[in-house]
Amino acid sequence: MAADSGEPGTLRPGGRTARVRAAVLQAAGDVLAEGGLAALDLADVARRAEVGRTTVYRRWGTPAGLVADLLADMAEQSLPRTETGTLLGDLEANARLVQRTLADPRQGPLFKAVLAAAAFDPRTAAALHRFYEIRVGEWAPCVEQAVERGELPPGTDAREVVRAVSAPLYYRLLTTGLPLDRASADRAARSAAAAARAGAFVTPES
Amino acid sequence: MAADSGEPGTLRPGGRTARVRAAVLQAAGDVLAEGGLAALDLADVARRAEVGRTTVYRRWGTPAGLVADLLADMAEQSLPRTETGTLLGDLEANARLVQRTLADPRQGPLFKAVLAAAAFDPRTAAALHRFYEIRVGEWAPCVEQAVERGELPPGTDAREVVRAVSAPLYYRLLTTGLPLDRASADRAARSAAAAARAGAFVTPES
Numbered sequence: 001m002a003a004d005s006g007e008p009g010t011l012r013p014g015g016r017t018a019r020v021r022a023a024v025l026q027a028a029g030d031v032l033a034e035g036g037l038a039a040l041d042l043a044d045v046a047r048r049a050e051v052g053r054t055t056v057y058r059r060w061g062t063p064a065g066l067v068a069d070l071l072a073d074m075a076e077q078s079l080p081r082t083e084t085g086t087l088l089g090d091l092e093a094n095a096r097l098v099q100r101t102l103a104d105p106r107q108g109p110l111f112k113a114v115l116a117a118a119a120f121d122p123r124t125a126a127a128l129h130r131f132y133e134i135r136v137g138e139w140a141p142c143v144e145q146a147v148e149r150g151e152l153p154p155g156t157d158a159r160e161v162v163r164a165v166s167a168p169l170y171y172r173l174l175t176t177g178l179p180l181d182r183a184s185a186d187r188a189a190r191s192a193a194a195a196a197r198a199g200a201f202v203t204p205e206s
Numbered sequence: 207m208a209a210d211s212g213e214p215g216t217l218r219p220g221g222r223t224a225r226v227r228a229a230v231l232q233a234a235g236d237v238l239a240e241g242g243l244a245a246l247d248l249a250d251v252a253r254r255a256e257v258g259r260t261t262v263y264r265r266w267g268t269p270a271g272l273v274a275d276l277l278a279d280m281a282e283q284s285l286p287r288t289e290t291g292t293l294l295g296d297l298e299a300n301a302r303l304v305q306r307t308l309a310d311p312r313q314g315p316l317f318k319a320v321l322a323a324a325a326f327d328p329r330t331a332a333a334l335h336r337f338y339e340i341r342v343g344e345w346a347p348c349v350e351q352a353v354e355r356g357e358l359p360p361g362t363d364a365r366e367v368v369r370a371v372s373a374p375l376y377y378r379l380l381t382t383g384l385p386l387d388r389a390s391a392d393r394a395a396r397s398a399a400a401a402a403r404a405g406a407f408v409t410p411e412s
Contacts, residue, residue, distance in 0.1 A: 035326060036325055036326040038244070038326070109325075109326075112325040112326075113325060113326070115321070115322070115325070115380055115381075116321070116322035116323075116325040116326075117322075118380075119242055119315075119318040119319060119321070119322040120241060120242040120244070120315075120318075120319070120322075125383070126383075128381065129381065129382055129383045132381040132382060133382075160393065163374065163377060163378070163381075163382075164374055164397060166377060166381075167373040167374040167376070167377035167378075168369065168370055168373040170373070170376070170377050170380070170381070171369060171372060171373035171376050171377065172369070172373075174321055174324070174376070174380075175321075175334065175335065175338040175369075175372075175376070176335055176338060176339075176369075177331070177332075177335045183410075187366065187406060187407065190401070190406045191370060191397075191398075191401035191402075191404075191406035191407065192397075192401070194400060194401040194403075194404035194405075194406045195396075195397035195398070195400040195401045195404075195406075196397075197400075197404070198397075198400035198401075198403070198404065199400075200393065200396045200397035200399075200400045200401075201393065201397065204389075
């Protein structure tokens with residue numbers, strides 16, 4: 001009966017579970033963006049998310065478990081690719097999305113935090129690899145279509161081209177204090193497209 | 207008198223200071239490679255380096271101070287660039303050096319650890335940026351010479367080309383579980399060279 005009453009807090013279990021997860025992952029992301037993995041405490045996350053501690057400990061267990069689920073959620077939330085009709089247009093759309101994400105005051109530190117967390121935790125590393133696998137796979141068809149249109153040589157490794165767009169932006173974020181501006185995004189797209197056209201990503205015959 | 211006696215432990219102070227620093231930084235690097243920043247404890251480093259605790263605390267103060275000095279030392283120890291006479295040859299030499307370093311069982315985790323440590327510590331980040339500034343500056347003349355030889359268009363941003371060689375290797379290390387093999391190094395060099403030849407790194411007129 002209570003499930004049908006329409007009162008607040010009486011939504012179906014799936015809905016409540018999903019809302020609890022969303023609140024906990026939002027809080028976990030906030031903490032990671034503010035202070036990195038070292039600051040991630042399950043009791044603090046429960047308090048911020050206004051969720052019972054027991055629920056958080058039972059469901060996520062450890063900070064590493066929470067980071068792994070956050071990465072799974074980020075992969076689910078990942079924006080679909082843009083289709084512009086040209087290789088350069090598609091790669092620019094991708095580069096600008098990565099650039100805006102990494103330059104964002106919450107998202108940039110959050111990505112730094114999960115990359116750092118993955119450095120010495122195999123479970124987090126596996127979740128991180130899975131996140132990038134999904135993201136790269138989402139954008140690979142842009143490159144495959146460019147091969148079909150004759151813009152790129154046959155045998156071009158689509159996933160490597162997509163990685164080549166993101167790589168300079170991550171490298172800039174992690175190893176320099178230089179701004180992650182639109183110009184750096186456009187240069188990343190332009191150089192990946194030029195290298196792909198020149199056949200630099202053609203897989204050698206095996 | 208003791209300073210001239212030639213007995214072990216009686217070397218000039220400069221020599222002793224340098225040996226102490228070398229031993230401490232070696233131990234700090236070992237600890238970072240094994241367990242990351244979270245594992246870096248000054249007392250443990252002193253024990254491993256067989257150096258007095260007080261010396262380590264007085265000279266380095268904190269784990270962040272130790273990481274900053276380790277990065278300064280890595281910049282000093284950085285190998286000089288190779289000159290092969292062609293752009294592709296030089297970039298390949300650079301890419302293979304980066305690949306061997308990141309694939310090394312001690313150096314790879316050490317680089318992951320310092321990148322992770324820099325994510326939430328401004329002092330470590332500054333030392334890390336300085337390390338990459340020096341390293342990129344060391345290899346930039348390869349690109350400048352290629353411009354002078356007419357291999358690359360005038361106005362090519364030499365430092366961006368050098369960064370483009372390293373970027374895919376770091377991205378591969380951090381975001382995938384794929385092997386950092388010779389093929390990935392050669393692809394990184396080949397694609398940076400192709401993009402540079404196509405003018406992707408020419409700085410727009412300002």
